[in-house]
Structures are given as C-alpha cells and as structure tokens.
Amino acid sequence: MDIILCGTKSDWFCDNLSKSLNIKSLKVFHKVFPDGETYIRVPEEVSGKKVILAHSLSPPQNDSIWELILILEALRELDIKEINGYIPYVAYSRQDKIFLNGEPISIKALLQILSQMGMSSIYTIDIHKPNTLSYFNGTSYNIIPFKSMANMIRNMAKHPFVISPDIGALERARRLANELSTDFDYMEKKRDVYTGKIEISFHEVNLKDRDVVIVDDIISTGGTVAEAAKKIYSLGAKKVFVAVSHALLAGDAINKLKEANVYSVLSANTLPPKSGVIYYDVIPELAEILKQ
Known part of the structure; x- marks a missing residue:
C-alpha cells in the first residue's frame, strides 16, 4: 500500500491507522451545499498509487454511503492503481435476507455497488453475517476483535461469564470465552417480525x-440488552457488562442501559465516539493483517 486516504467518516481512527502502518495519510475534502448536495474532492497526490480508503458507514448511514460512492468515483477519475477499503462498520448488514416478501437484500446491493465502483478489496470489523461478503466481487477480510475485546474485559471484570443474545451468536460467545478462559451460554430470544417485540x-x-x-456485534436501541441485564441481575450477577464491536446506540439507548444498571458498555472504535462508552482499539489487529 502506498497511501491512506482518510474518508469523511474516519476522523476518530485514521491518524492511528497511519501511525500503525507507518504510511502517509491524506484527507478527503468535504462540504455540503446549501441545497443539501454533497461535494467531495480527493487530493491529486493519490493519483497512480495503491490506496487504503478508510471510511466508516456511520449514521446517518445513507449520507456516509453516498460520500463513499463519490470518493470512489473521484479515485477512478484519478486512475488509481488499486483501491483497498477499510470500512470498519458496514451499514445495512442486518438486512441480509428477505424476511418478508417485497424486501430487498440491502447488504447485497451495497457490496455489489462498491465492487462496481472499483474497490478491489474490503477490510471490515465483525460484519453481522460474514457470508454476506460473498456479494462483494473482490477479496474480503472480516476481522473479529476478540483479542482487543478480551484484553479490556480482563482489566475490568472479575470471574466473568459470557452470554450471547441468541443461539446465532453462540460461536461469538464461545470464542470470547476461550480468550478469557471462562464459561459461556446464550439467551433464548424471539422477535416478532411485524411488531419487533422481543x-x-x-x-x-x-x-x-x-x-x-x-x-454481540452491534448494539442499536439497547432495549433487548437492557431487559436481559435486568434478568441477569435477578439471577444473582454482581455486574453486567456489554461488549460489542459496533456501538450505534440510537436514540436514548444509553439511558436504557443505565436504568438497567449495566456497569459498562465496551466497544471497538468503529463508529464516532459517544459518551457512556469505553472504547478499545482494533487498529493493531487490522494493521497486523494489512502488513501480512
């Protein structure tokens, strides 16, 4: 890789990525016109080079996606040799199948667009369903930051017990429990596809x-975790921690967790920092793979 191009959604991790890889970084210029349209300009210095494009699809997700598409188009016009995307948070990853007739497979559409726009490889952190990366027409790397997550938990929790929110995430709980040399289990969770009630x-x-x-991989509204925490405390637990890769925390999610006496929310630095969250850095694990 010759250079890191820091997209408009990378302020909280791009400098660290540049230092970890010892590669120069440049920033994309970005502004919004009075009518709401987005303007992007990529430094001409990247012309003819192999680029790591660092850009997270953070909320508002549609704006982040459109900005990424514009950056890719600008890079194509500059005749870039190779575009390697570091997209730590991939939006729309939870719409990975048709739940009700008439729905799109949103993650399929997104990854196919990125392929068509010239991205040759994609590196991401803990995408919701790793198999969906098959929709990307290039090389893909899904990094699940168990080491970084476990290191932080060791410093904060005593005699931990790991629980996944459903059987689908049981492998995640098992791998984290192995890192911590402890035991694990999962909750039974049923969601009504029409009402969303759990x-x-x-x-x-x-x-x-x-x-x-x-x-879990993502915490969004926090409702399910808050209810789970209350039940866990009723079973005699001393403290309840939440450890995720992506802390979306939409709306009043953090307040729900506080009211449920969640001791700490731990998250990878894949989304803009929010108050009430303790972040662990996944850049070292990414850098190790990029160097290989």
Missing part, C-alpha cells in the same frame, strides 16, 4: 456473584 429467556445457569458479559 421475548427473552435463560437456561439454568448459576450467575451468582459473577461478572456477566453480554457479547
């Missing part, structure tokens, strides 16, 4: 005096 139940687990870590 019912939660637990197996017979002994959580008395344990620090419990609820692990």
Whole structure:
C-alpha cells in the first residue's frame, strides 16, 4: 500500500491507522451545499498509487454511503492503481435476507455497488453475517476483535461469564470465552417480525456473584440488552457488562442501559465516539493483517 486516504467518516481512527502502518495519510475534502448536495474532492497526490480508503458507514448511514460512492468515483477519475477499503462498520448488514416478501437484500446491493465502483478489496470489523461478503466481487477480510475485546474485559471484570443474545451468536460467545478462559451460554430470544417485540429467556445457569458479559456485534436501541441485564441481575450477577464491536446506540439507548444498571458498555472504535462508552482499539489487529 502506498497511501491512506482518510474518508469523511474516519476522523476518530485514521491518524492511528497511519501511525500503525507507518504510511502517509491524506484527507478527503468535504462540504455540503446549501441545497443539501454533497461535494467531495480527493487530493491529486493519490493519483497512480495503491490506496487504503478508510471510511466508516456511520449514521446517518445513507449520507456516509453516498460520500463513499463519490470518493470512489473521484479515485477512478484519478486512475488509481488499486483501491483497498477499510470500512470498519458496514451499514445495512442486518438486512441480509428477505424476511418478508417485497424486501430487498440491502447488504447485497451495497457490496455489489462498491465492487462496481472499483474497490478491489474490503477490510471490515465483525460484519453481522460474514457470508454476506460473498456479494462483494473482490477479496474480503472480516476481522473479529476478540483479542482487543478480551484484553479490556480482563482489566475490568472479575470471574466473568459470557452470554450471547441468541443461539446465532453462540460461536461469538464461545470464542470470547476461550480468550478469557471462562464459561459461556446464550439467551433464548424471539422477535416478532411485524411488531419487533422481543421475548427473552435463560437456561439454568448459576450467575451468582459473577461478572456477566453480554457479547454481540452491534448494539442499536439497547432495549433487548437492557431487559436481559435486568434478568441477569435477578439471577444473582454482581455486574453486567456489554461488549460489542459496533456501538450505534440510537436514540436514548444509553439511558436504557443505565436504568438497567449495566456497569459498562465496551466497544471497538468503529463508529464516532459517544459518551457512556469505553472504547478499545482494533487498529493493531487490522494493521497486523494489512502488513501480512
């Protein structure tokens, strides 16, 4: 790689990425016209080079996606040798199948667009369903930051017990538990596809005096985790932590978690920093793969 191009959604991690890889970084110029249209300008210095384009698809997601598309178009006009995308948070990844007739597979559309716009490889952090990267017509790398996550948990939790929010995330809980040399389980979760209402139940687990870590890829509204935390405390847990890769925390999510006495929310630095969240850095794990 010759240069890092810092997209409009990379301020909180791009300098660290540049230092970790010892590669020069440049920033995309960005502004919004009075009528709401977006203007992008890429430094001409990237012309003819192999580029790492760093840009997260953070909220408002549609704006982030459109800005990424404009950056890719500008790079194509500059005759870039190779465009390698570091997209730590990939929006629309949860719409990975047709749940109700008439719906799109949103992640399929997004990844196909990125391929068509000239991105040759994509590096991301813990995409919701890794198999959806098959929609990308290039090389893809899905980095699940268990090492960084576990290092932070070790410094904060005593005698932890790891729980995933459903059976689909059980492998995630198992891998984190292995890093922590502890035990794990999962909750039973049922969601009504029409109303979105969720019912939660637990197996017979002994959580008395344990620090419990609820692990998932994304936390958005926080409603499910808040309800789970209340039930976990009722089973005798000492503290409840939430450990995720992406802390969206939409609306009043952080208040819901505080009201449920969640001790700490731990997240990778894939989205803009929010108050009430403790962040761990995934750049070292990314840099290790990029160097290889």
